Amino acid sequence: MNVGDHASGPGHVPVMLDRVLELLGPALQVTGRAPIYLDGTLGMGGHAEAMLDAHPGLRLVGLDRDTVALERAGRRLARFGDRVTLEHAVYHELPSVLDRLGVPAVDAVLFDLGVSSPQLDEADRGFAYAQDAPLDMRMDRTQTLTAAEVVNGYPPAEIARILREYGEERFAQRIAAAIVRERVDEPFTSTRRLADLVRSSIPAATRRTGGNPAKRTFQALRIEVNGELDSWRRALPAALAALPVGGRIAVLSYHSLEDRITKLALAAQTADTTPPDLPVPLPEHQPRFRLLTRGAELASDEETTTNPRAGSVRMRAAERVREAT
Incomplete structure (x- = not known):
């Protein structure tokens, strides 16, 4: 979730910055050309700035779907001049972005998934259940679908599925039923009204533990509005395919659904797929990547x-050790 990866000031520091630099740094020690670093979730550019400072020859390609974030990151990174290329794009669009830029491969990739600090901190974006705001939750304000449209327009079974799958909400059915019942009289337009409804729909004993009971519902709606998991399922294989031998990727996830997708995709790439009945490993079935984290x-x-x-x-994190066949 690009949390903390943003503008200077207290509490706005890139998450696990030193470890990201340590893991990705070796992939950027290339000779004969400028190494290329792809930041698939640029945010306010905190990780990108540190990477550009640490590697003076580095070229950055930074993607973000949030135009406000791109504008702010552009100001932060302006001192690096033409070493920086910023693109308004969702991370699964990286193949077309790289193709348009004439970049056949990248040496290191970072994804810092989820919602960013400014999106959480700026009440009018509608991400935070602790502040009253329009029920929006769009990371990219140029898109049309909002959280209000989901809450007021989706059928009850679909709302329940979203809350259950994306929010891992035990009381998804009860919350969905309450939403549908209440929206008949008055459509939902504010985060506070929705958060209050979720609270009242959950048993009192459950409300006393685990933080704000609206957290899971808001997470689920945000994922639906922004198509986060579907986009991530497409983005990760595309990023792995863009890495040459020696190229590295690091992924920062903030909930189990993102991390599960990452874990399975990396496991598939780091496995020996030689049929078990053969006496020796086949070269073409050897792992394409090795894990850098345990x-x-x-x-x-x-x-x-x-x-x-x-x-x-x-x-x-992982490193490519063999080209795809």
Whole structure:
């Protein structure tokens, strides 16, 4: 979730920055040309800025679907001049972006998934259940679908599915039924009204633990509005395909659904697929990647103390060791 990866100031620091630099740095030690770093979730450019400072010859290709984030990142990174190319795009569009830029491969890739700090902190974006705001939740304000349209227009079974699958909400059916019942009299337009409805739909005993009961519902709606999981399922294989031998990727996930997609995709690329009945491994079935992290790495206690939004991060990283056949 690009949480903390943004503008200067207290509490706005890139998540797991030192570890990202450590893991991706070796892939950028190329000779004879400028190494290329793809930041698929640019946010305010915190990771990108550190990477450009650490590698003076580096060229950045930065993607973000949020035009406000791109504008702010552009100001932050302006001092790097033509080393920086910023594109308004969703990360699954990276193949077409690279093709248009004439970039056949990238040496290192970072994805810092989910919602960004400014999106959470700016009430009018409608991401935060703790502030009253229009029920929006669009990362890209040029798109048409909003959270209000989902809540007021989707059939009850579809709302329940979204809450159950994307929010892992135990009371999805009850919340969906309450939404449909209430929207008949008055459509939902504000985050506060929706958050209050979710709270009242959940048993009192459950409300007393686990933080704000609206958290899972808001997460689920945000994922639906922005097509996050479908986009991520397409983006990760595309990013892996863009890496040459020695190229590296790091992924920061903030909930189990994103991390599960990442884990399975990397596991498939790091497995030996030689049929088990053969006596020796076949070269063409050897792993294409090797894992750089053992399982999912967490932020340190020190970092989560100074940057609480790093508390849910899970990092996975890998390096290409063999070209695809």
